[in-house]
Amino acid sequence: xxxxxxxxxYSNVLDKPLSKGKQEVSSSAFAFLFSELVQYxxxxxxxxxxxxxxxxxxxxxxxxxxxxxLCHRDKGNRRETRLLGILSFVHSTVWKVLxxxxxxxxxxxxxxxxEYMISEKELLVNRFISIPKDMGTxxxxxxxxxxxxxxxxxxxxxxxxxxxxxxxxxxxxxRTTILIKFGEEVLRREARLEHGNFNxxxxxxxxxxxxxxxxxxxxxxxxxLVASDTSPGSPHTASFSCCWRCKLWRGHxxxxxxxxxxxxxxxxxxxxxxxxxxxxxxxxxxxxxxxFSMQTSPPSPxxxxxxxxxxxxx
Amino acid sequence: MAxxxxxxxxxxxxxxxxxxxxxxxxxxxxxxRQLLTDLEEVEEVNKQLxxxxxxxxxxxxxxxxxxxxxxxxxDFKETADVIAKIGFKMFLGVGASVTNWDADxxxxxxxxxxxxxxxxxxxxxxxxxxxxxxxxxxxxxGALEMVSMKTEVTWVRDMLRGDDAFELQVKLLKQVPxxxxxxxxx
Numbered sequence: 123x124x125x126x127x128x129x130x131x132y133s134n135v136l137d138k139p140l141s142k143g144k145q146e147v148s149s150s151a152f153a154f155l156f157s158e159l160v161q162y163x164x165x166x167x168x169x170x171x172x173x174x175x176x177x178x179x180x181x182x183x184x185x186x187x188x189x190x191x192l193c194h195r196d197k198g199n200r201r202e203t204r205l206l207g208i209l210s211f212v213h214s215t216v217w218k219v220l221x222x223x224x225x226x227x228x229x230x231x232x233x234x235x236x237e238y239m240i241s242e243k244e245l246l247v248n249r250f251i252s253i254p255k256d257m258g259t260x261x262x263x264x265x266x267x268x269x270x271x272x273x274x275x276x277x278x279x280x281x282x283x284x285x286x287x288x289x290x291x292x293x294x295x296x297r298t299t300i301l302i303k304f305g306e307e308v309l310r311r312e313a314r315l316e317h318g319n320f321n322x323x324x325x326x327x328x329x330x331x332x333x334x335x336x337x338x339x340x341x342x343x344x345x346x347l348v349a350s351d352t353s354p355g356s357p358h359t360a361s362f363s364c365c366w367r368c369k370l371w372r373g374h375x376x377x378x379x380x381x382x383x384x385x386x387x388x389x390x391x392x393x394x395x396x397x398x399x400x401x402x403x404x405x406x407x408x409x410x411x412x413x414f415s416m417q418t419s420p421p422s423p424x425x426x427x428x429x430x431x432x433x434x435x436x
Numbered sequence: 437m438a439x440x441x442x443x444x445x446x447x448x449x450x451x452x453x454x455x456x457x458x459x460x461x462x463x464x465x466x467x468x469r470q471l472l473t474d475l476e477e478v479e480e481v482n483k484q485l486x487x488x489x490x491x492x493x494x495x496x497x498x499x500x501x502x503x504x505x506x507x508x509x510x511d512f513k514e515t516a517d518v519i520a521k522i523g524f525k526m527f528l529g530v531g532a533s534v535t536n537w538d539a540d541x542x543x544x545x546x547x548x549x550x551x552x553x554x555x556x557x558x559x560x561x562x563x564x565x566x567x568x569x570x571x572x573x574x575x576x577x578g579a580l581e582m583v584s585m586k587t588e589v590t591w592v593r594d595m596l597r598g599d600d601a602f603e604l605q606v607k608l609l610k611q612v613p614x615x616x617x618x619x620x621x622x
Binding site for chain 2: 219
């Protein structure tokens with residue numbers, strides 16, 4: 123056949139080698155295409171919110187695929203599991219591949235812990251766009267917000283992502299800010315991972331049967347203290363309270379920088395042996411707040427003479 | 437002023453701003469996917485893609501003429517060559533060749549050397565009737581209509597449908613004489 127193309131034919135798309143991603147098209151080609159996307163969706167909706175939602179949906183489809191593609195090609199099938207890691211992945215890697223540059227800025231929201239913002243002075247999709255007066259706050263950046271949401275969601279960081287114009291002093295055109303509000307579960311997991319090693323350690327200790335019957339609380343603490351002590355200046359604070367159910371005794375001790383083993387232990391050696399008790403252990407760091415909290419209910423009843431604590435406390 | 441020589445497709449493509457082809461590919465994919473969800477019928481999607489392409493073509497021709505310095509083509513043959521060599525190159529960065537001319541020079545095929553639209557794409561069984569790249573045929577039709585040529589553009593070969601190339605058939609239906617829509621004294 124004359125003039126057969128240069129493209130090799132593959133029976134299956136997966137057989138095709140993955141492109142290196144260096145290919146480019148003219149920015150007008152993209153602008154034309156994007157304009158059609160917006161115009162088509164305009165015919166499908168009757169309000170701005172709906173239009174933005176549809177653009178976001180389209181973007182989501184792109185984002186989900188970009189994540190797959192980049193993780194596979196650039197990161198050996200690894201993806202970020204931490205909040206800051208995935209944010210910087212979006213801000214740097216994704217942005218650079220899609221828009222040819224790293225995003226102008228990545229900031230943490232000042233008012234809310236769960237909000238982050240990626241800002242771009244001139245977002246590609248807003249470059250050739252001017253919004254008619256009657257369309258109010260409509261922002262084509264919704265498409266990019268969708269891409270970001272697609273990437274985050276695919277990586278296991280569900281978030282609500284929206285695009286906003288932010289007027290800039292001395293600038294003609296407003297910049298576009300992509301606001302990311304992470305789901306509650308993401309932040310919870312993050313807090314847990316933040317102290318991942320620490321928690322693993324605690325779990326390991328709980329699993330160790332050292333006089334679990336009564337003094338597990340104390341021993342856990344002791345073990346933690348020792349372990350934490352290996353990193354000097356650790357900002358962690360341990361506090362625990364014990365509740366002897368039958369005697370209504372409450373003890374509470376706080377120990378800064380987890381170095382004073384003795385103090386914590388003596389609190390447990392309080393007067394007469396309880397029939398049963400709960401130990402509530404809470405560890406917190408000065409900057410992060412509570413990071414580990416545990417309730418133990420060792421088996422009862424207390425058997426006198428099983429007190430190994432004396433040895434530990436000295 | 438002496439007429440400026442037309443610029444080569446490569447030269448124009450090198451001088452314009454670029455966008456990553458994957459963003460383009462995936463965005464197009466998202467559009468097709470949205471159309472399939474909205475319109476359900478593959479035939480309707482083909483039509484809508486063609487319409488979108490037409491809209492693009494109508495606008496794209498201005499940029500094409502402004503940047504390429506191409507002046508009036510003497511015949512349809514030259515037009516087809518310009519589309520293949522300069523048009524495709526300038527916007528998509530891919531070359532194309534013109535073949536399969538019919539005897540009276542009004543129908544030919546444009547064969548793409550590469551097609552950035554179809555990376556990562558495979559047609560599922562439910563979309564076998566889909567002309568995935570139908571937007572391109574619309575673009576060519578729209579752009580030519582703006583330079584007074586009514587054409588019919590159809591896919592003859594489509595690799596997504598198992599053919600060995602992407603081949604667009606461009607058929608010149610009629611050349612519309614130029615009309616000036618307004619008079620000077622009005």
